[in-house]
Amino acid sequence: MSEQALYSWLALCYTPRLRAKAFDKLVSMAAPQQWLNSSAEELQAAGFTAGQIEYLQVQSEAKVTPMLQWAEQENNHIITLQDECYPPLLKQLSSPPKTLFIQGDVSLLSATQIAMVGSRHATIDGLKLAKKFAKQLAESGLTITSGLALGIDGYAHQGALEAKGGTVAVLGSGLNRIYPAKHRHLAEQIASSGALVSEFPPETPPKRENFPRRNRIISGLSTGVLVVEAAERSGSLITARYAAEQGREVFAIPGSIHSPTYRGNNALIKSGACLVQTVEDILVEIDTLVRWTEQATPPALFATGESTTIDTQQELPFPELFANVGLEPTPIDILVSRTHIPIQELMNQLLELELLGVVTSVPGGYVRLGGGKL
Template sequence: MDEETRALLTLVLAGGGLPARRALACARPSVAAALDAGPVAWRQAGCSPGQLRRLAAPDPAALEAALRWLKQDGHHLLPLGDRRFPALLRTIPEPPLALFVHGNPAPLGHPSIAVVGSRSPTPSGRALAAEFSTAFCNAGLAVISGLAAGVDASAHRAALVAGGITLAVIGCGPDTVFPSHHVALQREIADHGVVVSEYPPGTPARAAHFPARNRLVAGLALATVVIEAANRSGALITARLAAEAGREVCALPGSVRNPRAAGCHRLIRDGAALVETPGEVMALIAPQVATALPDLQSRLQAPTEQGRRAHLPAHMASEPDYQTLWKALDHDPIPMDSLITHCGLTAARLSSMLLAMELAGIVVCEHGRYCRNPGFPTSTASR
């Protein structure tokens, strides 16, 4: 490994505040020259005592672990000045010193939309994340998210299924998986898209890393779409950082009784664009890609709404009781006692019908409450 790469890794591993390390890296023709300048130059750049110690004596085990990781196929280290470093990310208030990339770095510069939201979304929230991500990929855009459980994972998976580009920005080292059950998903994203981190190999996931991770999600995207977020959701941090970076912020409204929608409603009150369809999001960013990507521009302006309403299959549509129950159900979960009141049917009859509909994939049950399955395919049988 060349001297410049080793010097850059030493600077990354020094940790602490980014401004001083960026100033140090920019003060000389190369990072290696900046480190060779010695402690006086480091102190003049604003490095803290802890940074001075780590620059003088980098952790040999951490340095060697990072070097070993970089020797593997598909592993890259992109410094801020690298031509492959995404231009949009250079413009954010706190750009990273470098990016550790697993996969093909090329998609980092592709026009992208971030899809973020709750780690425990409703079935409707998961379906909307998949629907929006699929539409974005079909329009030629990449989908960015943070590989968290819930909305993030749904967005990534939908992009992969659509054969599109997806970027996962993680809050740990590129050799670490968090949450741990996303091992297969992270591997698939690296194979077909790209996994990005500003943290060196061996860095565990820590709570303090996720707001920093969120600034990269927001910084890489032309727009950030929030789907279901509580008032204290990390997705709201991503949205705020996107706004600070001058990017579009969009939020999907939800039921006033759904606490997961409260954060989205707050964003809308604060000025985020209220969106109901993927096309509305793409219309917001179309002017930004019109000049550079005319072919993509034409696809962004194409109709994307294919109708979201699902309908009962014929064998249920022919029975009045099923028709009544279907009309009483909504996309927000409804308790059994409310369904009994709305339908005028006995609890035993309703339970039997709901079970049949659940087995058919038409209805989902969440904590004893029932709602239409947003992922149920559209049919015209009951029209």
């Protein structure tokens, strides 16, 4: 993407109060450069508000120029949804990030990744497990992805670094505003041999509402998510929920029924997550999922506004499950109760249907594509 094209993309992408679906529609109609070159009347006719028009025509330069200057620094990169190097698994999400800011090795984002998450207030045993599993998984060739948080996240990154393997840290702030500050040195290590990633411009401060958004990227980049140690209300369960909605494998290490720090893990296992005792438990499942992913056809980059159609002459797999996915979001627990399919098998079937392009994960569950045709 040329510098001018990137400038226009960033200007449109970060237009105030422009929703993701509206952005997709605009880009499907015309290149971002054309919107920036449009008159106020043309922009108004397209649905832009007066404030958005003011931003695009006057204020966008002050916002976009610092981003481009940041990208000119060594080891810094900006990639967009239109770039070939955009991570293919992340592109499969119903609402993938339009822009990624990366410090480090961009290619790691397309490597086979396992996300590792857990409590910021983990026990000593949990921290040791995180580092041990991360080290062994990295030695087996997997890239370790986490959120740079205190506790399990940090130890997972450290385990991967000790193994001299790949590790990706996804931030809920801009890359110039490392959070938590205690992990600035760790972030420097990751940037030099792995990758720091954010969908937020470099100077964005950490905000509470940004971290759930960050979690969907952690799971979206990964083939599976391993919950190492999580309490009943842990934020790590948000990542696990995203993983389930995205059709990713969810793994959990079991803990004592008397330990409050493992109630989240045990609840996940009770709900159908894959119980993990050894690294081999993960590697076997990941190998199967990777082979499915390699056989899948990637989805179209942007919706054209026309309904996606399904070839009714093609026999789809799992007709019972597909018949129970509606045009409105259908939660996973409802699908389990309707089909009586064990949740682990159901998640595998949903993944295959999603890769075929006939269903997609959205907030609240799964919906059918193609106007509901069987």
